[in-house]
Each structure stands twice: as structure tokens, then as C-alpha cells.
Amino acid sequence: MTMIMAEPAERNDSDAPSAPAEEMVLVDRARGGDLKAYDELVRRYQERIYATIYHMTSNHEDANDLAQESFVKAYQALKSFKGGSSFYTWLYRIAVNKTINFLKQRKNRQHMSLNDLDFNAEHNPDFVALISDKTPRRDAGLSELQEKLNAALLKLSESHRLAVVLHDVQGLSHEEIAKIMHCNIGTVRSRLFYARQQLQALLADYVKAT
Amino acid sequence: MSENENDFEALRRLLVLKRHEIPPPGYFEDFSSRVVGRIRAAEAVRELPFLLRLLQAFETKPAYPVAFASALCTLLLFGIVSVEQSPVLVTTPVFSSSGDNAFSLTPRALAIGNSSTNPPVDVPLFGTQPNTAANYQTVNFSPDGN
Numbered sequence A: 001m002t003m004i005m006a007e008p009a010e011r012n013d014s015d016a017p018s019a020p021a022e023e024m025v026l027v028d029r030a031r032g033g034d035l036k037a038y039d040e041l042v043r044r045y046q047e048r049i050y051a052t053i054y055h056m057t058s059n060h061e062d063a064n065d066l067a068q069e070s071f072v073k074a075y076q077a078l079k080s081f082k083g084g085s086s087f088y089t090w091l092y093r094i095a096v097n098k099t100i101n102f103l104k105q106r107k108n109r110q111h112m113s114l115n116d117l118d119f120n121a122e123h124n125p126d127f128v129a130l131i132s133d134k135t136p137r138r139d140a141g142l143s144e145l146q147e148k149l150n151a152a153l154l155k156l157s158e159s160h161r162l163a164v165v166l167h168d169v170q171g172l173s174h175e176e177i178a179k180i181m182h183c184n185i186g187t188v189r190s191r192l193f194y195a196r197q198q199l200q201a202l203l204a205d206y207v208k209a210t
Numbered sequence B: 001m002s003e004n005e006n007d008f009e010a011l012r013r014l015l016v017l018k019r020h021e022i023p024p025p026g027y028f029e030d031f032s033s034r035v036v037g038r039i040r041a042a043e044a045v046r047e048l049p050f051l052l053r054l055l056q057a058f059e060t061k062p063a064y065p066v067a068f069a070s071a072l073c074t075l076l077l078f079g080i081v082s083v084e085q086s087p088v089l090v091t092t093p094v095f096s097s098s099g100d101n102a103f104s105l106t107p108r109a110l111a112i113g114n115s116s117t118n119p120p121v122d123v124p125l126f127g128t129q130p131n132t133a134a135n136y137q138t139v140n141f142s143p144d145g146n
Helices: A020-031 A035-057 A060-076 A087-106 A119-123 A125-130 A142-154 A158-169 A174-181 A185-202 A204-209 B002-007 B009-020 B031-047 B050-060 B063-085 B107-114
Strands: none
Touching: A020 A035, A020 A087, A035 A060, A035 A087, A035 A158, A035 B031, A060 A087, A060 B031, A087 A158, A087 A174, A119 A125, A119 B009, A125 B009, A142 A158, A142 A185, A142 A204, A142 B009, A158 A174, A158 A185, A158 B009, A174 A185, A185 A204, A185 B009, A204 B009, B031 B050, B050 B063
């Protein structure tokens, strides 16, 4: 398997934002113009930043551009990073703001360019059950299911989609999401609730079958 | 909230499918070097002189030269219209105090007349006004010729 993006159970400690001292050293070096140190920071977070943007846009090319631009912008703004939050949260905020601005401009020309599903998806019992003969949607292959799921996500508002992506797909905690979205935990919970309600209605056939 | 979590359990299991969407193989291998390359390019552009940066912006974003050309055309049209609407400058002949009483233009009068930026007003020129009192002769006429 090449990668399962941002699954919380699979995060190892060196990747998690639990080494702030070491990370601050890298940030300080990058702030002084050390591009090798910044390269190391990019490697740490590239998958999670890309995944968040990809799940928000449902478009690989857009996610590629926005992820690169987010890292470039973060480097240029490193002087303004005071360390009040972790570098990881600060970086996420830049990527999320950039993505939301992009989506507002793109509003009327949504075009999906989805990544392929990895090999493991075909062996996931939930998905196997969903596309088996017993389900009312037996004709639906995994890729069709993937398209429906992405189309449903795109129907949510940016803030609701972000809450679902960060929590249910990326596996971030409510506290982390609240910091990234600059709101309180109650707001995160209520956004998550309404987003799930909407998704459940949009994907009624599939959700009943699982 | 835990009841809500249970309500959405099926949906959450479905959303897990998103985690299996992966970019093309090898995509992340050179991602950081692409980012660093973009940072270097941005820094190189910032160090260029203004004119070169402008040209570079023209090359990378086609909207810039179009906007620049439009602005230039607008400026040109504005210039033409404002020249056509401005009042015609009339050169006022000025009497010279020296020599005979013929009309003659002094260098200063010529300068005023030739300059298109000066308003067409009569500027009193000291010493160049027609001296009507000094430049005539009294003529006496007598029938006998004396």
C-alpha cells in the first residue's frame, strides 16, 4: 500500500505535533533562511495538508497547486509566526484559508478530478458489503460510490465540509479543529452535526445499506 | 453527543472511503523539492530590478499586459480628447516701443504665443505697450505753404 492519508491511528510519534522543541528548532532555522530545515518541515506535513485540501476540493490538480502555495506562503510568513500555537496548527490555518478563498472564487465551476482508491479499499468489509449483491445498489462499483460521496461533500458549505473532513476523514479532535477554524468547540460540534445530517440525507441509499 | 455519534456510525464508516483516495504513485517523493523550488524562484524574482519584475509578471500572467495596454489606450484617448476640447490659443500682437510703429512681436511675446501650455491671456509687458502719446507728430497746415 502506498499510503492511507491522515488516519489518526496510523500517525507515528515523530510525525505528530508532539515534538514542539525539535520543531521550533526547525522553524527557527527556516526563519533564518535555511531551506533544508524548511524542506524537513514540508516533508512532515505534506501528506496531511495535501489530503485536507484534496478532500475539500475533490480535485487533485487544485489540491496540488494549493498545497504548494500554502507551503510557499507559510515560508514567506514565517517571520510573523510567534509560536502562540503549534507550527502544525498555524500551517493548517494557512492552508484552510487559502482553500476556502479558492472555493469561493470557484463556486460556479466545480469540477472533480478524483484520485484513485488504493488497493485496501476493495478489501474493506464495509465497502464490500455496500457493493455486494445484497445491497439495493449492487450496480454501484467503488468508484461510483466514491463519486457520489465526493459530490455530496461538495454540496455542503465550506465550513461544514471542513468540519467533516477534519474530523471524520482526517481524524482531528474537536479541540484541534476549533483552533484551526478559529471558533469554539461548541461551534465545531454543531457544524459537524448539521454536516452529517445533510450528508446522511444526500447519501441515504448507501448509508442504509452499510 | 454519543447518541448522535451512534446515529451517524454508518455515515462515518462510509466516509472512511475518502481515506483510501491516494494521489498518483511517487507524488510525495519530490513534493518538498517542488515547494523549495517555488520559494527560490519567488526570492529570485524579488531580487530583480523593477522593470525586469514587470516584464516577468507580463510573461507569467497574460492579464497584466492586457490591463497595461488598456490603461495606455485610455490615457491616449483621454489626451486626444482633452487637447481637442481645449480653447485655441490666439497670439496677441504686441507693439514694439523701438523703431517704427509697425506691428512687431518681441521675443517674449513670441515665447508666449508659441507655448501651448500658457493660457491665452494678454500679459501686460512693461515697456512694450504702444506709446500713443510719444509716437505722433503735430502737423500744422497752412494754405500758404509755411
